[in-house]
């Protein structure tokens with residue numbers, strides 16, 4: 001779908017992309033990086049809207065340097081920033097965008113109705129966009145990217161400005177763009193967790209260079225670390241401490257560090273599983289203490305681990 005070869009973009013004071021080579025296939029691909037990592041710059045080059053300083057890129061086999069118009073006919077684009085006209089309705093705007101993409105008037109109206117329904121805009125689609133919530137505006141931006149039935153959509157930070165529920169809804173919609181219509185998706189975000197849940201493949205960039213590109217399952221393979229959370233009881237007012245002592249006595253290797261459990265609950269113990277018997281030891285220890293087992297799960301790697309520690313910290317800070 002997308003291939004870049006040693007792609008660079010240098011501005012007078014900053015190198016936004018630095019010899020980036022990528023090969024992105026069909027499906028839902030996440031492009032993740034902190035603010036300023038070069039995500040929007042890459043998208044603009046892929047659409048043929050901004051020339052690269054060096055290197056090459058092709059989208060759907062079309063060279064971005066010479067075939068920008070053909071690429072934009074076949075690719076939908078959802079820009080990051082608010083760019084919607086406030087005085088027209090979603091229907092008027094999306095019909096206009098469909099006409100600009102070359103659809104005849106009747107087809108443009110039909111596709112607009114279908115697409116707005118798909119993104120979850122119903123009666124409100126006849127009201128001026130100026131009165132919409134951020135979530136509704138994001139849906140209009142997504143609809144205009146889909147209305148001409150592209151083969152690929154490039155979505156720049158589609159969950160920006162949304163609350164957690166709005167984010168989940170938008171991520172669900174993005175997943176369905178692929179499952180329901182077979183349209184491939186490149187979606188950018190600075191929130192790692194979002195892409196872990198939504199994408200088949202994740203590309204991580206930092207300072208305009210590629211840190212890693214692999215399938216989400218490769219990123220999030222299970223580890224040998226077990227996370228165990230228990231309740232307290234009258235006999236054991238600190239259930240976590242009691243379990244730690246029991247597991248150490250049973251010869252298990254526990255991490256010094258604990259994690260916070262559910263609000264109001266205790267901490268989560270982390271320990272190294274050496275085999276299936278580790279699970280039995282934990283189960284028996286919990287039963288002997290007479291406390292409740294809230295969870296026992298194998299930990300997975302997180303995409304954040306591929307970042308340098310300081311980059312990961314910046315991203316975590318941006319995420320909160």
Ligand SMILES: Nc1ncnc2c1ncn2[C@@H]1O[C@H](COP(=O)(O)OP(=O)(O)OP(=O)(O)O)[C@@H](O)[C@H]1O
Nearest residue numbers: 011014015016033034035036037038039040041042
């Ligand atoms: N037109 C421009 N002129 C000069 N510098 C630019 C220009 N556009 C982007 N940059 C710089 O290039 C770098 C990459 O910017 P880019 O917008 O691609 O990052 P991003 O990963 O999309 O982050 P964000 O989510 O904040 O937009 C940044 O340092 C930015 O300041």
